[in-house]
Amino acid sequence: MARADVLVIGGGVTGTLAAITLADAGASVTLIDAGVNAGSDANAGSLHVQMQSRFMRLYPDQVPNVEASLPFYRAAAEEWVRLDAVLGGVELVRNGGLMLAETPDQLAFLEHKADREAAQGLSVEVLDRTALDQIAPWLGPNIIGAELCRDEGKLNPLLANRLLRGRAEAAGVARITGKVDGLALTARGVEATTAEGPLQADQVIVAAAWGAGRLADGFGVSIPTRAEPLHMNITEPGAPSINHLVQHAERSITLKQFGSGQIVIGGGWPATYRGQTQPPLVRPASLLGNVALAAKLAPAISGLKVIRTWAGMNTTIDGASVIGALPGAERIVMAIPGDAGYTLGPMVGQMAASIALGAQTGFDSERFSPVRFAV
Amino acid sequence: MTEITFTFDGHKITAREGQSLAAALTEAGHRAFRETAKSADRGMFCGMGVCQECLVSVDGMPNLRACMSPVRNGMVVAKQAPFPEFSGAHVESSASKHLSPDVLVIGGGAGGLSAAITAARAGADVVVLDERKVAGGQYYKQSADGSILDAQQQEGAELLAAARASGAEILSGVELWGAFDPLLFLAQQGDTAIVARPKTAIVATGAYERPVMVPGWTLPGVMTTGAAQTLWRSYGTLPGKRIAVCGSGPLNLQVALELARGGADIVRLAERAPHPLKRPFASLKMGAAGASQTAKGVTMELALRRRGIDMRNACELVGVTQSGSELLATFRSAAGVEDTIGVDALCMNSGFEPQNEILRLLGAEMRYDPEMGTLRCHTDDTMHTNVSGLYAVGDCKGLGGAPAARQEGIIAGAHAATATGHGDAYDLFAARRALARHRRFQSCLWALYDIAPRNAATMPDDTLVCRCEELTIGDLRGGLEGRPGHAGTLKRSTRVGMGRCQGRYCGPVAARMVAEATGKPIEDLSFFAPRVPIKPVAISCILAAEEALDGEG
Numbered sequence: 001m002a003r004a005d006v007l008v009i010g011g012g013v014t015g016t017l018a019a020i021t022l023a024d025a026g027a028s029v030t031l032i033d034a035g036v037n038a039g040s041d042a043n044a045g046s047l048h049v050q051m052q053s054r055f056m057r058l059y060p061d062q063v064p065n066v067e068a069s070l071p072f073y074r075a076a077a078e079e080w081v082r083l084d085a086v087l088g089g090v091e092l093v094r095n096g097g098l099m100l101a102e103t104p105d106q107l108a109f110l111e112h113k114a115d116r117e118a119a120q121g122l123s124v125e126v127l128d129r130t131a132l133d134q135i136a137p138w139l140g141p142n143i144i145g146a147e148l149c150r151d152e153g154k155l156n157p158l159l160a161n162r163l164l165r166g167r168a169e170a171a172g173v174a175r176i177t178g179k180v181d182g183l184a185l186t187a188r189g190v191e192a193t194t195a196e197g198p199l200q201a202d203q204v205i206v207a208a209a210w211g212a213g214r215l216a217d218g219f220g221v222s223i224p225t226r227a228e229p230l231h232m233n234i235t236e237p238g239a240p241s242i243n244h245l246v247q248h249a250e251r252s253i254t255l256k257q258f259g260s261g262q263i264v265i266g267g268g269w270p271a272t273y274r275g276q277t278q279p280p281l282v283r284p285a286s287l288l289g290n291v292a293l294a295a296k297l298a299p300a301i302s303g304l305k306v307i308r309t310w311a312g313m314n315t316t317i318d319g320a321s322v323i324g325a326l327p328g329a330e331r332i333v334m335a336i337p338g339d340a341g342y343t344l345g346p347m348v349g350q351m352a353a354s355i356a357l358g359a360q361t362g363f364d365s366e367r368f369s370p371v372r373f374a375v
Numbered sequence: 376m377t378e379i380t381f382t383f384d385g386h387k388i389t390a391r392e393g394q395s396l397a398a399a400l401t402e403a404g405h406r407a408f409r410e411t412a413k414s415a416d417r418g419m420f421c422g423m424g425v426c427q428e429c430l431v432s433v434d435g436m437p438n439l440r441a442c443m444s445p446v447r448n449g450m451v452v453a454k455q456a457p458f459p460e461f462s463g464a465h466v467e468s469s470a471s472k473h474l475s476p477d478v479l480v481i482g483g484g485a486g487g488l489s490a491a492i493t494a495a496r497a498g499a500d501v502v503v504l505d506e507r508k509v510a511g512g513q514y515y516k517q518s519a520d521g522s523i524l525d526a527q528q529q530e531g532a533e534l535l536a537a538a539r540a541s542g543a544e545i546l547s548g549v550e551l552w553g554a555f556d557p558l559l560f561l562a563q564q565g566d567t568a569i570v571a572r573p574k575t576a577i578v579a580t581g582a583y584e585r586p587v588m589v590p591g592w593t594l595p596g597v598m599t600t601g602a603a604q605t606l607w608r609s610y611g612t613l614p615g616k617r618i619a620v621c622g623s624g625p626l627n628l629q630v631a632l633e634l635a636r637g638g639a640d641i642v643r644l645a646e647r648a649p650h651p652l653k654r655p656f657a658s659l660k661m662g663a664a665g666a667s668q669t670a671k672g673v674t675m676e677l678a679l680r681r682r683g684i685d686m687r688n689a690c691e692l693v694g695v696t697q698s699g700s701e702l703l704a705t706f707r708s709a710a711g712v713e714d715t716i717g718v719d720a721l722c723m724n725s726g727f728e729p730q731n732e733i734l735r736l737l738g739a740e741m742r743y744d745p746e747m748g749t750l751r752c753h754t755d756d757t758m759h760t761n762v763s764g765l766y767a768v769g770d771c772k773g774l775g776g777a778p779a780a781r782q783e784g785i786i787a788g789a790h791a792a793t794a795t796g797h798g799d800a801y802d803l804f805a806a807r808r809a810l811a812r813h814r815r816f817q818s819c820l821w822a823l824y825d826i827a828p829r830n831a832a833t834m835p836d837d838t839l840v841c842r843c844e845e846l847t848i849g850d851l852r853g854g855l856e857g858r859p860g861h862a863g864t865l866k867r868s869t870r871v872g873m874g875r876c877q878g879r880y881c882g883p884v885a886a887r888m889v890a891e892a893t894g895k896p897i898e899d900l901s902f903f904a905p906r907v908p909i910k911p912v913a914i915s916c917i918l919a920a921e922e923a924l925d926g927e928g
Contacts, residue, residue: 035860041867138461162868165857177860236438236875236911237412239458260412261458277900279863282907284555284924292921295463295914302463302918305438305911307875 004030006356007192007201008173009180009215012040013342014335015207016164016173017349018356022205023171025357030199031168032192034179036276039209039341042312044232044264045157046245046254047080048340049073050097050117050124050149053109054252054268055319055339062319066339069320070120072363073340074151076347083160083346087167090160091259097152097245098132100297102142106249110147123150138241138300152245154256157342179276180208183215183332190331203356207335207349209315212322220328221373225336228314229271229280233291235304237261246297253293263301265294271311280311315341323351323361323368334370381450383431390446391611393508393519397422397429397441398610400452404700406595408441409455413845418595420842422602423513424506424550425583425730427875427911428593428842430455436462438911442602445508445519463915471568471923476502477795478788479560479573480543481551481733484512485531485777486769487579488538489784494577494791495541497798502571503538504549504562509609511535513581513601514777516608524608524633534781552908552916554733558764561920563912568919570927575764575791578734579784582727582770585748585826586880587622588848590838591695592723596702600724604630607637615719619643619704621692622725623824628675630722635682642716644679645690645706647725648825653688657822665816695721726826728883729771735905737762743897747774747821748828748883750899756807757800758787766791776817782810831888841881843874851885855892862886862903875911878903 004027008019011033019031051070056063077094084092101107107126114124127135128145136146168175180192180199189202206212213225242257253267269286287309295302315336321344322336335352337344351361351368377392383405390399397419400408407416409430419429422442429441431452437459478494480487483505495501503510511517515531523529538545546564553561558576562569584599586592600620606612607630618639620631623646631644651658662669679686689709696703698717705715726747734752735741739760741750751773758766766787769780786807789800834840836849846869854869862885865871871885872878878885886901895901 035864041864158867158870162857235914237458239460241461279904284553284559284561284907287553287907288917288921288924291914291917295918300461300463302915303436303438303461303913304463305875305913306908306917307911308873308877309907 003200004028004174005201006203006205007032007190007199008205008207009192010207010209011175012038012207012209013161013164013345014337014349015205016168017346018205018207018335018353019173020164020168020171021350021353022356023168023173025353027357029172030174030176030201032176032178032180032194032199034276035177039313039315040157040161040345042232042279042310043157043342044254044266045155045160045258045342046256047077047094047153047155048343049077049122049151050099050147051113052247052340053099053249059316059319065319067116067120068367070117070122072321072347073343074122075363076344077151077153079346079350080155080343084155087160087163090163091156092153093155093243094151094153095243096148096150097247098136098146098148099247099249100139100143100146101249102144104144107145110145110249114147117149124148136242136244138298140297140299143297154245154258156258180215185329185331190329203331203333205333205335205352205356207352209336209341210313212334212336216326216332216334216370218328219326219332220375221326221370222375223322223334223336223370223373224317226316227273228268228316229273229311230266230268230314231271231280231282231286231290231309231311232264232266233287233306233309234265235263235301236307238263238301238304241300242298248297251293253290253297255294255298263304265291268314280313282309282311314339321348321368322370322373323348324355324365324370327371327374379446379448381446381448381452383452384454392446394446394610394612395442396431396444396446396452398606398612399446400441401606401614402612407454408595410457411845412457415593415845416595417593417842419602420598421583422598422605423583424910425876425879426842432456432459443506469566469568469919469922471570471919471926472564473923473927474502474569474571475573476500477574477797478791479504479571479576480579481560481576482512482579482581482771483510483538483545483547484579484581484769484780485514485534486581486780486784487512487577488534489781490577490579490768490788490791491538491543491545492541493785493788494797495543497789497792499792499795499797501543502573503543503545504551504569505545505547506550508548510538510545510547516605518611519609528608550910550912551733552910552912553920554736554907554909556737563916563919568916568923570920570923574795575766577766577768577787577791578771579768579780580730580733580771582729582774583879584724585726585728587692587723587725588829588834588838588840588884589692589694590835593839593842594695594697594702596719597695597721597723600627600630600722603634603720603722607634613637613639614722616640617642617718618720618722619645619716619718620722621645621706622723623647623826624724624726625672625820626724627722628672628679631684632675632679635679635684641684642718643704643706644684644686645692646686646688647691648688648823650688651823654823657819661816661819661823664819665812668816692723727770727774728879729773731771732905732909734760734767734771735899736907736909737765739765739767741899743899743901744773745897746827748887749773750902757790758783759790764794774817774821776813779810779813779817782806782813786810828883828887831884831891840884841871841874843876844870846871846881851888855888858892859889860893862889862901865889866903872903877906
């Protein structure tokens with residue numbers, strides 16, 4: 001394989017956008033993807049902007065980082081709007097997201113959260129049941145109110161992945177299948193070790209999600225990328241009725257309706273990791289708990305059948321993205337969205353590409369620098 | 376017999392009690408049951424709850440399979456819209472049933488019933504789960520009203536009676552949708568959620584039919600040969616007056632004769648393979664392997680010839696179109712001559728696909744059989760898989776036929792009982808000998824037919840492959856340009872296999888196309904990854920199962 005200007009490791013939405021940006025700027029780019037257990041391939045297409053209650057509950061220590069990242073989330077959603085236009089339509093719909101409350105306590109939590117988010121520039125509002133009935137009449141009787149975040153939305157990830165891949169190919173990105181086992185600095189650049197032999201490049205962008213931490217080891221950092229196997233459920237089609245991305249103030253759920261009329265139910269219920277060659281396994285308790293919760297919140301959908309479940313990998317770090325060159329290796333640039341990888345992926349990929357090109361990222365990239373994990 | 380009346384899109388329809396909705400509608404001349412997202416009509420295809428094409432709306436509830444739903448007096452049936460309105464309402468609490476038998480048998484056909492009888496007679500506590508209203512399976516197809524048509528149905532009735540007498544509990548109308556390690560099964564029977572945690576499980580889920588994929592095979596009125604047989608044997612309904620039968624294999628011969636005797640006009644029986652007499656050595660070998668079965672086949676053929684039925688060998692279906700209420704089926708002879716005939720119904724069967732979803736979900740070892748074009752589940756000689764406590768018998772392991780399934784059932788039933796402390800499973804010599812004989816006959820039999828999977832390269836671009844997502848082979852070829860390394864990648868880029876039938880028809884084609892494009896040998900991992908639910912399951916049923924499991928504490 002010929003030496004590339006830049007080697008991008010990871011062919012999900014983050015790596016693909018990084019590769020496209022670099023190729024458009026004139027670089028010769030090779031993208032290597034292991035083709036297994038990918039996050040983007042299993043993603044369900046939620047555009048997350050408001051703080052997710054699931055995340056706040058699971059990782060309370062990371063909440064300050066998430067809060068500070070809110071303008072970044074908002075900009076990332078805007079970036080998807082731009083991509084929707086550039087790619088010729090990824091079924092992006094931005095009717096906002098509803099976070100539901102069933103108790104006065106939950107509603108109070110949402111009001112407090114909405115204040116913090118409004119302070120960060122998000123378009124949010126807390127609605128009572130009467131107002132909800134106007135926009136979500138299918139909600140169950142237990143719901144007393146919800147926070148509406150107008151910045152949120154949904155898109156069709158299968159379509160987006162296909163179009164992005166085509167766009168990368170058109171931009172001249174050479175895509176290969178393989179797994180990078182390690183990185184080493186050479187006199188002229190970086191060498192990546194694979195089972196098929198070494199790959200040489202001037203620079204490397206690591207967009208390998210939960211696998212990124214391991215690749216950065218030995219370059220002055222220890223980035224705690226953590227794999228979270230999650231599962232999702234999809235129903236047969238119904239009449240278009242659910243316009244919003246739906247979440248809950250206290251419980252793990254996302255629920256939305258695709259353009260196909262199908263309803264996707266997810267929200268971070270755990271699956272079981274089975275190694276690199278097989279997708280994670282759906283757990284009965286997750287399937288039952290996740291879908292039963294959806295049925296309780298939106299009884300109107302309970303006549304529909306679930307036709308498929310699947311599992312994929314989410315990656316978490318510390319609540320903020322990791323974007324930037326490694327302290328011990330300027331030629332290696334990290335591009336890890338952290339949570340909400342699909343929403344943030346395009347922004348993160350493009351910012352990493354800008355850093356590799358020596359250009360401005362448009363955001364205060366110090367906040368995202370891997371230097372915070374220096375050892 | 377009680378007469379039942381109901382309406383379909385406002386038309387009054389008279390039916391017999393016990394008939395399936397699909398049979399009653401077919402008898403009344405209705406073929407199109409639902410409209411797809413791309414405005415195409417679909418009707419009953421598989422007749423056994425697999426293809427999910429015969430969906431109708433009943434009393435305002437959409438998405439009911441007409442082939443699996445019995446008629447009820449006064450029901451209001453409507454053609455299913457592509458995007459039906461939500462119709463759910465919260466059910467406060469559902470009934471549930473918890474099972475923890477020594478032996479759970481999944482599937483009440485030849486293999487499953489035989490296993491249940493043997494295990495129950497050995498003293499084990501046995502429960503059989505069967506999908507249909509009356510157990511018996513696809514080979515023994517029992518009638519809804521208990522009447523007996525012929526020796527085959529009689530044999531099935533006797534097996535079913537023996538199973539009931541054995542002490543095994545047979546639960547009918549059960550849809551099993553979840554299988555999890557270690558041997559946890561979730562199912563639904565009417566309004567009741569079933570949670571089963573057996574000590575051992577015997578999977579006997581049989582097979583479904585492989586279609587003849589040609590342009591037009593999704594038109595209403597085109598159905599599997601087995602679906603037509605179910606209409607006739609179970610419900611006394613003919614699929615139409617003028618019928619053509621095509622594909623390859625002895626089932627086509629048998630069903631053509633049954634329908635002709637029932638009064639249908641069989642206008643063409645097209646067999647893809649050359650006539651057995653053109654291969655005298657292979658025919659003699661089959662005769663030696665199974666004299667009585669061979670004689671049965673010869674008798675069937677003679678009976679068909681006496682009726683003057685247009686039987687053609689080396690003749691295959693190339694396409695179907697609709698013209699008014701008639702289907703125009705075009706056939707091509709070995710010499711390349713095409714002719715088109717008008718029919719009411721077109722039956723097709725070109726082999727079988729094993730229903731191995733439960734086995735694959737639980738991690739049973741599968742090997743690819745290139746001659747049949749299917750995966751075969753590997754078991755030891757006690758029918759035990761590599762998964763502890765899990766046995767597999769019959770056609771779900773890979774095609775073997777009902778007589779072999781019965782012997783495998785006996786062997787598995789005896790060993791599962793022994794494993795749970797009942798009986799000794801010693802005296803199985805007769806069963807093993809019979810099994811060896813049936814297997815020998817089966818391999819000789821199929822050598823005379825042409826059921827090897829068709830080369831996708833010969834299929835015209837406009838042939839629908841994925842019925843649910845309405846994708847053609849051309850769409851899949853387009854998807855191959857993205858160089859997918861796996862059928863799952865092709866699935867995500869084209870949506871092939873993402874619909875209600877869960878890739879049961881398109882999956883094998885997609886797996887072969889990708890394997891061919893990548894040059895990799897076909898194996899278990901070449902196929903779409905197995906996923907729960909095994910069959911589409913209503914959210915309300917999942918809620919009921921959750922409450923049932925929650926109640927277990």
